[in-house]
Amino acid sequence: MSLFIQQVLNGIMLGSVYSLVALGLTLEYGILHIPNFTHGALYMAGAYATFLLATSAGLNFWVAMVISMMALALIGIVMERLVYRPLMLESPLSSFIAAIGMIFIFVDGALYLFGPDFKRFPPVHTQVVQVLGTTITLQRIIIILVTVTLIVLLHLFIKKTLVGATIEATAQDMEGARLMGINVKRVRMMVFALGTALAAAAASLIAPIHLVHPGMGGPVILKAFVIIILGGMGSIPGAIIGGFLLGLVESLSGGYISTAYHEVFSFGVLVTVLAIRPTGLFGGK
Amino acid sequence: MMKRLIVLLLILLAFAIPFFVTSRFYLHILIMCCIWGMAATSMNLIMGYTGQVNLAHGAFFGIGAYSAGLLILKLGLNFWPALILACAITAAFGFFIGILALRTKGSYFAIGTMCFNVIVTVIIDSWEELTEGARGLLGIPRPAPIPLLFGGQIAFTSMPSYYYLVLISLLLTLLVIYRIVHSMMGRSFMAIRGNEELAESIGIHSMRTKLLSFLISTVFAGLAGVLYASYIGFLSPEISDYHITFEFLIFCMIGGLGTLGGPLIGAFLLTVVSELLHGVAVPRLVAYGFLLVITIIFLRGGIVGGAQMLWLKVSGRGER
Numbered sequence: 001m002s003l004f005i006q007q008v009l010n011g012i013m014l015g016s017v018y019s020l021v022a023l024g025l026t027l028e029y030g031i032l033h034i035p036n037f038t039h040g041a042l043y044m045a046g047a048y049a050t051f052l053l054a055t056s057a058g059l060n061f062w063v064a065m066v067i068s069m070m071a072l073a074l075i076g077i078v079m080e081r082l083v084y085r086p087l088m089l090e091s092p093l094s095s096f097i098a099a100i101g102m103i104f105i106f107v108d109g110a111l112y113l114f115g116p117d118f119k120r121f122p123p124v125h126t127q128v129v130q131v132l133g134t135t136i137t138l139q140r141i142i143i144i145l146v147t148v149t150l151i152v153l154l155h156l157f158i159k160k161t162l163v164g165a166t167i168e169a170t171a172q173d174m175e176g177a178r179l180m181g182i183n184v185k186r187v188r189m190m191v192f193a194l195g196t197a198l199a200a201a202a203a204s205l206i207a208p209i210h211l212v213h214p215g216m217g218g219p220v221i222l223k224a225f226v227i228i229i230l231g232g233m234g235s236i237p238g239a240i241i242g243g244f245l246l247g248l249v250e251s252l253s254g255g256y257i258s259t260a261y262h263e264v265f266s267f268g269v270l271v272t273v274l275a276i277r278p279t280g281l282f283g284g285k
Numbered sequence: 286m287m288k289r290l291i292v293l294l295l296i297l298l299a300f301a302i303p304f305f306v307t308s309r310f311y312l313h314i315l316i317m318c319c320i321w322g323m324a325a326t327s328m329n330l331i332m333g334y335t336g337q338v339n340l341a342h343g344a345f346f347g348i349g350a351y352s353a354g355l356l357i358l359k360l361g362l363n364f365w366p367a368l369i370l371a372c373a374i375t376a377a378f379g380f381f382i383g384i385l386a387l388r389t390k391g392s393y394f395a396i397g398t399m400c401f402n403v404i405v406t407v408i409i410d411s412w413e414e415l416t417e418g419a420r421g422l423l424g425i426p427r428p429a430p431i432p433l434l435f436g437g438q439i440a441f442t443s444m445p446s447y448y449y450l451v452l453i454s455l456l457l458t459l460l461v462i463y464r465i466v467h468s469m470m471g472r473s474f475m476a477i478r479g480n481e482e483l484a485e486s487i488g489i490h491s492m493r494t495k496l497l498s499f500l501i502s503t504v505f506a507g508l509a510g511v512l513y514a515s516y517i518g519f520l521s522p523e524i525s526d527y528h529i530t531f532e533f534l535i536f537c538m539i540g541g542l543g544t545l546g547g548p549l550i551g552a553f554l555l556t557v558v559s560e561l562l563h564g565v566a567v568p569r570l571v572a573y574g575f576l577l578v579i580t581i582i583f584l585r586g587g588i589v590g591g592a593q594m595l596w597l598k599v600s601g602r603g604e605r
Binding site: 035083086087091092093094096097098100101102103104105106107108109111112222225226229264267268270271274275278 | 338386388389390391392393395397399400401403404407408531534535538568569570573574575576577578581582585
């Protein structure tokens with residue numbers, strides 16, 4: 001029973017990271033129709049930024065994380081402006097190929113600058129907490145709490161503020177939003193800033209537990225794509241629920257079956273779903 | 286006429302190269318150019334001519350390479366039957382993956398095939414009883430000599446002989462793709478690239494046509510993989526990784542997608558440059574990334590497309 005609770009808690013923790021990454025991706029893909037494959041590389045960049053700020057600059061972990069989120073939001077804006085805006089009227093596949101190019105730039109740039117070795121974070125919150133009879137480190141609890149806070153903040157931002165309303169309007173109908181006087185270009189930049197900042201937050205949160213290395217974004221981005229295809233493009237609840245589900249499935253199958261094939265398992269689910277319903281589980285057309 | 290003459294001259298030049306290039310290093314680069322050129326050319330059929338961004342191409346290259354390696358090393362088969370069987374195995378995988386993945390369209394197809402690529406690599410990496418996993422397959426021999434009628438034989442131990450083998454395979458690939466593109470079949474591929482619904486409305490069975498294009502391209506990817514396996518003699522799971530797919534994609538994009546010569550030019554250019562820069566501390570893949578982004582934004586047709594546009598402008602045929 002203790003193993004089960006441990007795995008469930010681990011799954012929820014993994015799931016919060018997946019949810020945050022998938023949220024950013026679902027905003028970009030669902031609202032702007034940009035399959036931003038670079039998202040995983042930006043996740044990695046966010047982890048490195050936090051790592052460098054926390055170790056070399058000696059900042060407090062949370063300060064480092066906030067600065068890293070802001071820096072990545074800026075990178076997201078620049079990327080949208082320089083790469084995705086010129087491709088705005090092209091087919092999404094052009095953006096997809098451009099994204100692959102940027103993966104090379106970020107991942108191999110990180111490999112060149114920081115080397116292939118795994119970086120270990122100085123432990124942040126190592127206190128041990130008793131939950132339902134099992135012990136768990138405080139960091140894992142904090143990850144879950146921060147994720148929930150961020151999700152609530154995002155929800156409030158989109159639903160309660162005027163700026164958030166422009167994002168929602170653009171998601172529903174880009175042409176209509178433009179006719180209503182909404183600056184769609186600014187919305188695009190904002191969506192990218194939000195998405196990449198969320199990815200940076202997710203990476204920074206998990207970095208003290210997992211290790212930081214240039215290839216860390218690859219599996220995560222594929223899983224985020226799995227989540228948003230299964231959960232429905234642009235659906236925020238879909239991304240959140242899908243993220244937690246995938247985290248649970250992965251940690252339980254890893255705990256009880258085998259860890260070597262868990263990627264085969266999650267991608268196998270996607271491929272099967274796509275084969276049966278080529279537009280995703282909740283895809284309309 | 287002019288075009289044919291140039292192509293003929295180029296082929297003659299390619300055949301004459303081993304007579305005046307004796308350096309093993311330069312021959313090695315040429316052999317790699319031919320192998321990558323074959324892989325990129327075959328990817329061009331499904332991606333450039335049929336318009337389906339297949340991101341599992343590196344997996345098929347790896348499946349071909351591993352099938353040949355395993356057939357030769359574990360079953361003790363001769364190279365030539367192993368080559369044919371490996372291509373057949375690749376085609377079988379291509380058939381099943383194609384049937385599943387081709388139901389999806391656009392970005393979904395790209396993501397779906399990419400997931401297939403990851404699955405294939407993970408299986409090759411984890412199924413250690415069969416594939417030796419991360420240790421890799423060692424000691425794949427060069428092709429067995431072909432006996433000739435009058436007692437002699439064609440051996441493939443020397444560099445020039447292997448160069449001729451890959452060169453002929455490359456020309457064969459190009460010839461097949463050329464014939465396909467200029468046939469009714471190729472026209473139906475291009476019709477699907479243009480507009481799938483419209484193509485269906487004039488009686489093109491889109492699933493069957495896409496599957497055919499997918500199959501042909503996987504067979505040649507498998508063939509390139511087999512030649513790679515027996516040339517390098519060592520295989521590791523990375524050879525089926527999606528980074529290999531991305532490299533093929535870059536060859537196609539830089540050279541010019543949907544043109545016969547484009548992927549070949551891209552593969553030759555980038556392979557030569559990166560092999561010559563071997564050991565120089567240049568982050569090669571970062572440069573590839575910049576090249577890819579710049580190409581997709583400013584020069585959609587790649588080198589060949591750009592040259593065609595320039596030619597039209599110079600000869601004044603651009604403005605009518």
